[in-house]
Structures are given as C-alpha cells and as structure tokens.
Amino acid sequence: MTRRPGQDSSPQTREARLKAALRANLARRKAQGRARAQEAQDDMGQGASPQGVSAPQDAPGNED
Structure with missing residues (x-):
C-alpha cells in the first residue's frame, strides 16, 4: 500500500x-x-x- 501525501493513517483517524x-x-x-x-x-x-x-377477485366470499 502506498501512502499519498496529506493522508493521515493514524489509528485514531481510521477508528473515527x-x-x-x-x-x-x-x-x-x-x-x-x-x-x-x-x-x-x-x-x-x-x-x-x-x-x-391478495385473494383473487372472483374467489368465493368476495361478494360485494
């Protein structure tokens, strides 16, 4: 792993x-x-x- 300039790799930063x-x-x-x-x-x-x-509309018991 290469480090980039300005990148802080401290454990606290990683944990945060x-x-x-x-x-x-x-x-x-x-x-x-x-x-x-x-x-x-x-x-x-x-x-x-x-x-x-849902039950079918023509099922028994669905009379409106």
Missing part, C-alpha cells in the same frame, strides 16, 4: 472513519426496516393477506 461508517450503516438499516414495516402495514390495510398475496 470506521465508527462513522458503522453509524451510517446502522441508520440506513433502521430506515430500511421502518420503510418495510410501513409498507407491510399499508399492504395489510388494503386487504392483502398476511403473506402479501
């Missing part, structure tokens, strides 16, 4: 970068989880089955 990357990753994963939960909740409110597969 890793900590920031982990924090950003965690925030992104939490946002994805919230979005998926909201999407699942929206789907449940529209009459979809718990597996996410």
